[in-house]
Amino acid sequence: MKARDLLILSGIIGIILMMVVPIPLMLLDFLLIVNISLALMIILIAMNTQDALDFSIFPTLLLITTLFRLALNVSTTRNILSEAEAGSVVETFGSFVAGGNLVVGFVVFLILVIVQFIVITKGSERVAEVGARFTLDAMPGKQMAIDADLNSGLINEQEAKERRRKIEREADFYGAMDGASKFVKGDAIAGIVILLINMIGGLIIGATYHDMSLMESLQTFSILTIGDGLVSQIPALLISSASGIIVTRAASEGNLATDLTAQLFSYPKLLYVVAGTILFLGIFTPIHLVTTVPIAGLLALAAYRMQRNLNRQAEETEQLVEEQQIEEVRSPESVVSLLSVDPIEFEFGYGLIPLADTNQGGDLLDRIIMIRRQCALELGLVVPVIRIRDNIQLKPNEYVIKIKGNTVARGELLLNHYLAMSPGIEDDSILGIETTEPAFGLPALWIDENMKERAELSGYTVVDPPSVVATHLTEVVKRHAHELLGRQETKMLVENVKESYPALVEDLVPNVLNVGDIQKVLAKLLKEKISIRDLVTIFETLADYGTYTKDPDILTEYVRQALSRQITNQYASGGDSLKVVTIGPSLEKKIAESVQQTEHGSYLALDPVSSQAIFQKVSEQLNKLIQQGQQPVILASPTIRMYLRQLLERTMQDITVLSYSELEPQAEIQSVGVVNL
Template sequence: MLGRNLTQLAMPIGVVGIVLLLVVPLPAVLLDILIATNITASLVALLICMFVKRALDFSVFPSLILVLTLFRLGLNVAATRLVLSDGYAGKVIEAFGHFVISGSLVIGLVVFLILIVIQFVVITKGAERVAEVGARFTLDAMPGKQMAIDADLNAGLIDEAEARQRRADVAAEADFYGAMDGGSKFVKGDSIAAIIITLINLIGGFTIGMVQQGLAPAESINKFALLSIGDGLVSQVPALLLSVATGLIVTRSTSNGDLGSEAIKQLSQQKMALQIAGGAAIVLALIPHMPKLPFFVVGTLAFVAASRIAKRDAKLAAAEAVAPVPVGPVVDATEALVEEMRVDPLELVLAPDLVDLVDTAGGGDLLDRVRALRRKVALELGVVLPPVRTRDSLDLPVSTYAVRISGVEVGRGMAPPGQVLALGDNLDGLPGRATIEPVFGLQSKWIPSELRGQAQLTGATVVDRASVLITHLGEIVRSNAPRLLGREDVRSLVDTLKRTHPAVVDELTPAVLSLGEVQRVLQALLDESVPIRDLARIFEALSLRAKQGSDLDGLVEASRGALGPAVAGVHEQDGVLRVITLDPMLEHSLAESLRPGEHGMNLALEAATVDHLVTETTSCLERAEQAGLQAVLVCAPSLRSPLRRLIKVALPRLHVLSYHEVSTHARIETIGSVRHVHALAS
């Protein structure tokens, strides 16, 4: 507990101590210790920026810039006080004034000015610009990154906890680059302050030496100027380290390693560049009057490094060439034909160049993602998907994948090897193939993987191939969930429910409803995006309703009524259910037009009335969507099923609920009403 309290108090005490430096005189010995601490702290910050794998791992850096800058300015004030009052500011400043600059005022001024130019004009200016651009692009990319997180969550690639963590990381990243944009201004201001403080020390020391101490001009300059330059150099060394650290942290791109490891790894992949550079160095050595030894040594080292890379690549290629090819058992021809004839419920077919997505040895994780998707869909809809058979096919075009349900293709997309999908509005400057994202219909472009960082700087959201494929597969699975729910799947669900609710199952099937009739009800619920996880409540409602009749619409409405809060709850937005209602006259007219049909009750309406109904409903829905709101259409229970069937073709995204399903919601907001054609005319 004591150690924790000391950790919490260390920074506040340190900041208070820094403020005291501005007003309390310090002895020279203590100033030496603080100057050494300042240089060491700046060096530690620089090394941490080189070893962190991502910028957020050092999120305290913007605040640390302010503290270290204030610390350095406090030391400048303390040193100035000692230089002007005692003509001595400790051994560290004296060493810099005599040893580093060789005791020469001209050398000291030149070295000091060079350090100022390096820090202020080159490093600080560049870091400030990168931080500013990074802050703007990070903020612009936040909506796209949030959308990508939601897509991964919906596809089952991540759980809710990881999604919350990723959203927090996105917000923290935007806050970090915004803070770095401001923190770089501290570094810039520190450079300006160093110049002004050094000039003040020079002028003040020269004046004090001549006026108060009666020294000759040359003697006054020799005494005070060297100390002032030494003080400036002592402050510029840690300032330069901190400027370099700032530049490193804002120019770090996304990677899995530290700066040194990633640099060596990427440089060692280009043997041709090393060979050309080595040859150029040797050619320079052949120029007359050019020193031979340095260029020959450097060129030879470059060729040696290139040869080592070539040997490493040759060993890897040889290992792949001699790798044993697994030989499967000989299968009887009849069994092979039967296997070929079998139709899989759910199938993912890949072009041959996409097989790397399922190659675990090469880093492919598609199969793991498919397993995660099955779990996600099971928890979301209450349906256990059949195993996804994944195979390759020479019939598909290059870089193409296809999803098949019961042997019929229901979706197709692209996933070019070596490329990633960039989503955004500013993609014209990126090379690649323009396309439409298959799930959300967004403008996108397939770009080389090497341009991931450049695309992110433009504010684009970058998605890898496997994520694009698995998100598309998840959307197809959800929209085709009724087709994937087979009779055997229903049997498994019933057997599982019977272990916990035997009375509910025995009362319903097979005495009241057959397994096929139960399957039809569950498929109808899934077709309307209603989860069937609460199977016990559904069976209870079916047991009661089936005694009145086994018509599908009535059984579905009874099931939805039992699940009422759960059905309507998924359409809430910020705790509010926003609804579109029907004009009472229109609702009465629709009720009078109900006629029995083969698949339940239907609305017998004239074409003009249907057009009016669809047009008015579309108008209400589009107004809600333009305001960023999600809305549902509510009507009488007897009208819900036939009305949904009528408008499903024109508005598949509009969900239709009954009054019973929304009656338990405390917060309901009406955002539009579909008027009767006569009311519209009047």
């Protein structure tokens, strides 16, 4: 046997011997304090365990503590009747708690018995009984759930065995608690019987064998009887309360010694509480310090050693995890994890850490959440999680934005400054560091707090560094939205529409188009900043025209025409007229004649001289719109729109090219120029 097994076995045998062997008063005081300490420890652990499995030894422990308390009652009764004394602990509880009034002592004792017997024990017994019945009734359903998870592959055979064994232990635990609650009930009854025995027997023995008067015998044995009752019923009340708390916990594995040492002494901080309580009793009550200080010291020492062992185990576990991580890095398989690429990354220098650190007031994470919401509303795209990390290779105030591992944008910020952009009329009194606004490339100034108010009064647009980053990141996501939409993301969108429109999706996928074809159309829409939020209209159009052609360019044109109301509102909102540059007949004819048809689709084949001439003519006309502060928009016929867009996007990525069929008939259009060759 192990030492702890022998210790527990010796303790059980000692409890039995206490009922037949007289115990010295000093040892009896010590054991009574141990009983109180054990009761405090049990109720504190019961209150702090989150799972019943953490204290599954409780039913057996309830039997042991009840037996220990009854053995102490027998020992104190023997000393009370034979020696007319029961030690300082019993005498203190009898005189100090009762306050010298025997009636008060009896009332306090009876209240404790009633609370324990009627309120706590009765309720715990009922809860345990109901819990056992419902646990047994639920076992078949839980077993079927485990079998279903095993058959579907969610768990393996070992996990299924563990879950089945847990269910069995829970049923055993409830059954054990249903029976163990009877121990507490019987203990309360035994306390009342022992009280009567001590009182009546004490009066008789005091007058017969100790030559006491009736009043002297009543005074002596009443105090001892009340003290004995209180010193046993208070721990009994604590333990019965613990049984009510722990009654729904599951069973455990292992023998009694293992469970006691592993579970009962797993909370060193609570031992400090128990030690402090016992020391408090020794200092502020007549209980001798000789009795309480050793117990409090042992508890504190045990708590210190256990806490040190737990800390050492935590450090060893952390070190083991680090070694495993290092070993994984050294292993050949670790290279596979390096192959994954994040869709979007935001890296910044160490000087910009306060932007992302919430402890320093940074709200970058909250702003990114709003960016994802904004893109979902404006583009209908679920933006992937944006990876945020610091990069010591960057300048302290520099940041970069990466799409699939490649840098697509960068910028610099000055914390504790504001970015001021001129309204068009420069104010020489506004002093700052010249820079360029990163999102749109506009000239700007970094100004300090003192210059902010003056700049706002002068009409400057003033924004703080987090807003600069959020705006830049939003524009980058919109510009590269078509790269972020892959087949997996498209499938998620399709499944989302299928929940509300199952007939539409079943008719489209895969009978007409597959997920890859749909992804190409959606990506082309996003590339020209057309929202794909109205997926129902898009899918309806693809289902109608997908049977005639699989060309994604042609399908995209059909979808754009179906989204005419949305496109019109996007570029001509608020009732204002849409100012555009139209394509003249000569240029339309030139482009139409240059379209080449192949078995893989159609493309525009223009000689370099003609292409350069078109670029120059378009730029001249668009500058008129830009000078008026208008968004540059080109209007062409439906037959050449996509070819013109393909031609111009080589040098003018953000140019908007619309066709007549993409605008609502009631939309007011104003032509400010015509492009002809």
